[in-house]
Amino acid sequence: xxxxxxxxxxxxxxxxxxxxxxxxxxxxxxxxxxxxxxxxxxxxxxxxxxxxxxxxxxxxxxxxxxxxxxxxxxxxxxxxxxxxxxxxxxxxxxxxxxxxxxxxxxxxxxxxxxxx
Amino acid sequence: xxxxxxxxxxxxxxxxxxxxxxxxxxxxxxxxxxxxxxxxxxxxxxxxxxxxxxxxxxxxxxxxxxxxxxxxxxxxxxxxxxxxxxxxxxxxxxxxxxxxxxxxxxxxxxxxxxxxxxxxxxxxxxxxxxxxxxxxxxxxxxxxxxxxxxxxxxxxxxxxxxxxxxxxxxxxxxxxxxxxxxxxxxxxxxxxxxxxxxxxxxxxxxxxxxxxxxxx
Numbered sequence: 072x073x074x075x076x077x078x079x080x081x082x083x084x085x086x087x088x089x090x091x092x093x094x095x096x097x098x099x100x101x102x103x104x105x106x107x108x109x110x111x112x113x114x115x116x117x118x119x120x121x122x123x124x125x126x127x128x129x130x131x132x133x134x135x136x137x138x139x140x141x142x143x144x145x146x147x148x149x150x151x152x153x154x155x156x157x158x159x160x161x162x163x164x165x166x167x168x169x170x171x172x173x174x175x176x177x178x179x180x181x182x183x184x185x186x187x
Numbered sequence: 188x189x190x191x192x193x194x195x196x197x198x199x200x201x202x203x204x205x206x207x208x209x210x211x212x213x214x215x216x217x218x219x220x221x222x223x224x225x226x227x228x229x230x231x232x233x234x235x236x237x238x239x240x241x242x243x244x245x246x247x248x249x250x251x252x253x254x255x256x257x258x259x260x261x262x263x264x265x266x267x268x269x270x271x272x273x274x275x276x277x278x279x280x281x282x283x284x285x286x287x288x289x290x291x292x293x294x295x296x297x298x299x300x301x302x303x304x305x306x307x308x309x310x311x312x313x314x315x316x317x318x319x320x321x322x323x324x325x326x327x328x329x330x331x332x333x334x335x336x337x338x339x340x341x342x343x344x345x346x347x348x349x350x351x352x353x354x355x356x357x358x359x360x361x362x363x364x365x366x367x368x369x370x371x372x373x374x375x376x377x378x379x380x381x382x383x384x385x386x387x388x389x390x391x392x393x394x395x396x397x398x399x400x401x402x403x
Binding site for chain 2: 076077079082083085086089090093094096097100101108109112113115116119120123124126127128129133134136137140141143144145147148151152155156159160
């Protein structure tokens with residue numbers, strides 16, 4: 072045989088683990104952990120996704136180029152998210168250049184009155 | 188077009204190479220899907236951080252119990268899909284047909300709950316921006332924004348499931364006609380990759396949309 076055939080019990084084990092994690096993340100959402108609610112929910116989601124990818128999607132046994140594609144996708148996604156968030160949440164920290172206000176005054180005189 | 192004799196297509200050296208080429212193609216497609224859903228997740232992250240209270244309120248309006256039930260159904264369908272791939276790999280035709288049908292039924296159950304129970308309920312409650320939005324509590328316009336994300340993200344996800352059901356129907360007919368055996372099952376396995384990917388998207392949607400609203 073060329074491709075790996077995983078033993079059946081691994082699938083059932085992963086299934087039970089996914090169900091337990093689903094129950095866990097659902098029940099934890101009723102407990103007040105403050106900021107940690109988000110962190111815990113996302114950590115559990117990452118664990119579940121990793122289980123699905125590694126065993127159901129056979130990533131554990133497939134050629135490493137498949138993992139490379141997945142990591143490339145996650146890498147580009149992290150660039151998308153981090154740069155977008157970096158932009159949005161640094162706008163009030165870093166002042167706009169004066170020249171932008173001057174340009175806005177020419178194209179749209181009412182906008183400069185309110186500023187930003 | 189379909190050569191039922193040759194297991195390995197002309198352009199490949201052997202089955203291993205053919206299998207890896209198919210897997211790589213599917214994974215690259217899934218990478219584009221990650222970027223597609225990634226845009227929605229990025230938008231959601233930004234607006235959730237800008238309007239945290241409104242998004243928590245919106246999240247609270249959704250029924251987490253139905254969300255959890257649908258998560259369980261989808262995970263079960265992923266299990267049956269994995270078992271279908273296993274049956275194909277070991278050349279068990281009857282089992283393959285049974286597990287494809289099981290996967291389709293569980294997927295249909297997910298969609299039926301979503302369309303006829305959850306969204307119908309959301310519409311009756313007036314949570315649908317543009318069509319029927321009657322929520323008038325604090326931050327109403329930002330709750331509407333949350334609902335837009337909710338309907339677009341779950342809607343696009345549901346669309347992926349409908350497409351999956353269509354491909355599964357084709358594979359079911361092919362399995363019925365005995366097109367798959369121990370040496371020829373790439374199509375089933377690639378469908379499995381797609382189905383599990385859609386499951387993973389839901390694994391992230393469930394906590395982000397349903398669970399991150401203060402329920403305590």
